[in-house]
Each structure stands twice: as structure tokens, then as C-alpha cells.
Amino acid sequence: MVEVIPKQIKDAWDTWNIRGMIILSLSLQIILIFFAPLRKRTPNKFLILLLWSSYLLADLSANFAVALIAKNQGKDPKPDDPPEDKKLVALWAPFLLLHLGGPDTITAFSLEDNALWNRHFLGLVFQALAGVYVVIQSLPNVLWVVILLLFIAGTSKYLERTIALYLASSDKYRNLMLDASNSAFDYTVQANNLDMDSILASEMYMKEHHGQANSLKLKHPDKELTDLQILQFAFLFFNNFTSLMVNNIFSLEMRDKSKAFFSALQLQEEALSIIEAELEFIYEGLYTKGAVLHSSLGIVIRVISVGSLVAAFTIYHDRHNKIQEFQKADIIITYTLFAVGIALEFIFVYMFMLSDGAIAALSKFKDDSDEMSSLKDRMLEWILGLKRKWKGKISREEEVFNTPFLHRRWTGNITMFNFLTYSMNADTERIHNPRGRTCQYLWKIALSPFRYVFSIMQAWSGSIAIWFCDLHRYIIHHVIILPPGENQVTRSMINIFKTFVEFWLSTVPYFLAFPVTCVINFLGIRELFHEIRLRRSLHHEPLKKNLWSFIYSELKIRSQNQDSQESATTKASARRDWASSHTQIQIADHEMLLRYITDVDYDHSLLIWHIATELCYQEEDSAEKNCDKMKREISKIISDYMMYLLMMQPKLMSDVSGIGNIRFRDTLAEADRFFTKKGIRNSRDVNLGSKKILSVDTSIEPSDVKGNHCKSVLFEASSVAKELLKLEEDFGKDKWEVLSKVWLEFLMHAASHSDGTTRLELLSKGGEFINFVWLLMAHFGLGD
Structure with a gap:
């Protein structure tokens, strides 16, 4: 009897483990x-973090549950078990195979x-064998x-x-780009039989059939595009520009x-909408089952899967006597599954x-925009209208693209980081807040308790440091006093004691900080604390219409001038530099x-240009000075965005970042x-700090003073800012016009030279604005 009770408890524990793992696996599927x-x-x-843990646990829980079921099947049935209960538990194994197929x-x-x-294919084989077992x-x-x-x-899923x-997989995409060679053409035979007529016929044939394998039929839009047309064009570009996803080129x-x-x-907004949809198709092709479901094979597999399950x-x-054959808990779990x-x-x-993707694939692409829409296309337009109403109306305000969360295809924001704000621990000031003042105040109220606690901790640490300093000063100057007239021995003992106390009080803070420093260094999390502090200084700006219009217009102009003779000659001479000749010519006089x-x-x-831009931005108030407010704002946004990419996206900027982190530190x-x-370290006044930096005399080159030992560029940036501030006085040029073009060069160079794999990885993390610039440059034929 003593041996039976532990075995019964163990068997019951195994049964509840199986049930628990089944419920856990189902819950993880719902989360995903x-x-x-x-x-x-x-x-x-x-x-x-939630998706990452659920993604990993989903496979682990399913595999572990299958192992528990296999173990449970090998045991002898208990006397009080229903007669067919283990038969029902065996039914759960193919359900777990269905879970291993994962959600769409x-x-x-x-x-x-x-x-x-x-x-995963081997996993399919082994899991199927485990289920059969x-x-x-x-x-x-x-x-x-x-x-x-x-x-x-389950196997189909x-x-x-x-x-x-x-x-x-990238190998599959590269294989799609490789066309089979035409081995039937024999040059040695054909070359001897060519005459002028055959040469002309051959040229005509090549013109007629050039690019036939990847024919891209596009009719230039002569009116505004509908939502369905935007999806159709995006789907067409996605299918024809697949090589961009693996850093390959496409045909001229x-x-x-x-x-x-x-x-x-x-409309320039249409270009943004097309690229948004195109990037979404790329995301679905890389991270979801979209590529399979949009194929005939995928539809057949899904019909088989759903039909078999039903x-x-x-x-x-329809089976009777389930209650007599199986346990009620197992019946409930099976019905739940x-x-x-x-x-x-x-x-x-x-x-x-x-x-x-399904709407774009099902719709009929019209070569002629005046062609009457089919009934199917009108139905798809109606479905898109319902989706828009359910998800919320897209607001195209005068200043920003304000899209409801459920309707977004990416985060819709530009993340910004400013060096001077970070160095002075100042609060970031947003240029535009789409939430409105009421939401902004509510958000500040919600965060105020945390900020209050943090400020108390900072005040306590500062008070402790001041208290140690005052205690040190008081003991040395008021407690330990050498009385006159004492003998030499007494004076020597007091001096020794004074030295000991002075040493102890001056080194106590270091002794307290030493264990913390050792733990941080041992765990290797110093960089983590540095990154946390950096991320606290980030803020987000919505994508503004004037910013997108500026980038679109500039890229369009450069695309049109790309093949001109002047551009060709200057571009060749400027190839050694990261900036194009277009910008170099504009500031060649400076x-x-x-x-x-x-x-x-x-x-x-x-x-250098980031700090110089911020110094000019703080020096000049657009409400008081007669400057180009739009270019000033654009320069500020791109400057802070590029600084964010340099510091917070090192993998993306690995090809152009160099020793950016060393220079920053x-x-x-x-x-x-x-x-x-x-004396302004804790003032948190960026405007005051910028004025102090500009007040420093930089007539001597900062590089001549510091040499090559220090990589700091603070006063080099001050020199550039002073030159920019003199542009209007000496040359009558608006500095913001120059700065906006310079920052566009920074953005274009990063977009065309950033790491392609990281660009695609960012699509699963809210996306980045640089992806839009990269894809727009590709469509305009710019970049390397």
C-alpha cells in the first residue's frame, strides 16, 4: 500500500502535466x-519580448507534450480510469502537430x-513519426x-x-533571379550564316522580346489612384523587384x-502609399505564410487542412457514449481543441x-485606366472601404500623416536623438505632437510618479555626497584641532589620526561604489546601462508631409538629371566622396x-554637421528670424534621425558608421x-549650452590643438556652425537651404549603403523611415 500511493500520485501528476501542456500550447497559438x-x-x-518567448515556447511545449503523451501510452491503465480514455489522449498528438504548423x-x-x-522539414518528419508511435x-x-x-x-499545416x-530564404530568392541559359544557340554555327537581313531581323526580335520573362507593364497614371490601384501597383512592383530583397540588381x-x-x-502621397504597401508585401513574404497562401499550392493545402479538421x-x-468511455476533463479539453x-x-x-495581398492578387490589373472596372474589382473596392471604416479613417492633416494604429503598415514615426539634449540631460521638445495638448498633459501626469521617485533617488544620492563632503570638512577643521603647547608626540599622533580620518572619509564613496562597479564589469552590462540611458533620450516625430514632399521632389529632380552630360562628368570626379556632386557644387564657394x-x-x-545644425537651430528662432521654416524643420528632423541611426542602429549603419561610437564618446x-x-552642467538648458559653445574662439583649428589622440568634434562643429551663420551675411544664402541638401545627402548615402539584411529585419520591428527612402531611390534608379 505504501508503494501504490506514490505511483498513483505520479500518474495523476503526469496526466495533469499533459493537460497543462496542451492548454499552454493552445494559449501560445492564440497569443501569436x-x-x-x-x-x-x-x-x-x-x-x-512577448512574441519572442511565445514563438520559442510554442514549439517546445508541443514537443514536450508529445513526449508526455508517448510516455503515458506505455503505462498500464489504472483501475478507476474509463476504458477508452488513453485512446482519447492519443488523439491530442496530431493536434500538437497542427500547433507546430504555426499560425499564418x-x-x-x-x-x-x-x-x-x-x-523544420526534419522536424516535420520526426514529429510525424512520434505521432505515429x-x-x-x-x-x-x-x-x-x-x-x-x-x-x-496537422501534416498539411x-x-x-x-x-x-x-x-x-535568401537562397530561394537568389535562385528566382537566375534565368536558365539558352544553350540551344550555337555561336560558331550562326556567326557564319549571318547576313545583313538576318542581323536586322535578330535586332528586331530582341527589341520585341527584351525582358519578356519579367515584363513590367505600367501605364503612367493620369489621375489620382484609388486604394485598389495603389495595392495593384505595389503588388506588381513587389513581384518584379524581388531581387532588391537579396541585394541584387534589376534590369535597366x-x-x-x-x-x-x-x-x-x-500626388506625392501616392508614392508613399505604394511603398508602404510594397514593404508590407515584403514583410508578409518574409515573416508570414503570405507567399504560400497566395499560390495555388497553398490554397490546396489549406482546403485539405480545414476540410480534414472539420x-x-x-x-x-457524432460518437455516442463519450461520457462513459472518457474522462469529462479530457472530453472538455478535446472539444476546446x-x-x-x-x-x-x-x-x-x-x-x-x-x-x-489577397485583394491585389484577386483583382484584375488594367493596362488602360479608362477601362471599365469589373464587378469583382468594384467588390474589392467596397471591401477596402469597409476595412477603412472599421479600422478608422486615415487622417491626412495639413502637417502630418496621422494614421490610426490598426490601419498602419509601419510605425509611422521617425525616431530622433539629439547630442546636445543628451549631453545636458535636458527634456526633449517635440516639434509636432499629434496627440494634442490634452493627451500630452495626461501622459505627463501618468509618468509623474515615476519621475518623482527617480528625482528623489537622484536627490538622495546627491545629498549623501554633499553630506560626506561636509562631514569631511567639519571633522578636519573643527574636531581634529592641534592644540598649541602640546608635546611633539601628541602632535604626531593627532596628525596620524587626522590623516587616517581624511583618507577614510575621502575614499568611503569609492569603497561604496567599488562593489557595484565590480558587479557591472563582471556581468558585462556596462554597455546595457549606456544603451538604457541613450534610449531614455529618444523621442518620436510623426512623418510630416513637407518632409516627404521635400525628399520626393529632390529625388525626382536628381533622377531626371541623372543621365545628363554635366551630371555624368561631375559624378565621376566625385565618386571618391560619400556626398554626390550635386551638393558639392552648391557649397563649392565655401x-x-x-x-x-x-x-x-x-x-x-x-x-560634426549634427552638432552644427543644432547650434544653428538653437541660435535662430524661426518665429523671430526671417528664414525658411520648412527647411529649418526638415534639417532638424533628418539630423536627429541620422544621429539616432548612427547610435542606436549599429547593424544597419555598419558599412558607413566607422568609429562613430568612439567619436561620440x-x-x-x-x-x-x-x-x-x-557651471551649466545641471542647467538642462540646451539654448544656454549652445550659446556657450559658440562663444568659444575657434580661430585656431581644433584639430591642431587636440591632435589625433582625441576624436572629439565639438569645436569643429562650432566652427562649421559659425560659418553657416555667416552665410546670409556674407553671401546672402539661406543656411537652411544648404543644411537641408546636406542632410538629404547623409540620408541617401545611408539608405543606399546600409546593410540590406538589417533593413529587412527592421520590417518586423515597426519598420524605419530609411526603408522608404531606400525603396524610393530604387524606383527612381538612384543609389548604388
């Missing part, structure tokens, strides 16, 4: 289904998961038909996921057609039918400014010393 689509709209760290909304958490498609152990099983149908559904990972014919199309758009549920539900599984499948079908573009590295120049250290020397 509903939260995975949100990651393309926001870079929220908590959301990414996420197949890969990162791009590296796509490269492991062969491992469980079923064999349960034979003879009265539910074998239901189990067989579930095996078909897992195969669907494996195919999606394979299609999203495709580039010319794309350039002509984007140049002919009636048929299995029907047979199971069926109900949730079928509901999720129909949710998948609903989401697929209403997805932008040798000092030009030097900080042509003679310094990209990261060196970016940090040296410049920050010099700024700290300078502000401390001027």
Missing part, C-alpha cells in the same frame, strides 16, 4: 495569432529562422479515423509552414519604367481574404564647409568637461 501582426506597426520592446501571422521571428527551413501504442483505437484526419490536417520558410528596362511611373504620379470534429461529435482550432482556421481564412564633406569620413562628418566627454567648467 493576435499579437504577431502588431509587430510591423510598433517597435515596442514588451511586445517583441508568423512563421519566422527573424530572418535567420527562414534559413533553417531544412531543420503514439497512435501505434494506442491501437486498437476506436478513434482511428478521427486521428487519421487530424494527422492529415506543418508542411505549409516549411514551404513558407523555404520560399522566404525595369528601372526606366519604374522611374517614369513614379515621376508621373499626380470532418474529424464531425465524426468525433476542436472548437478553438476550427475557429482559428476560419479566422485565418477571413484574415487572408481581407488581406492586401571651402571650409566643403572640407567637412570631402575630406572627412562619413561618421565624422555626420557628427570622446565628444560627449569633452562636452561634459566644458559644461562643468562653465
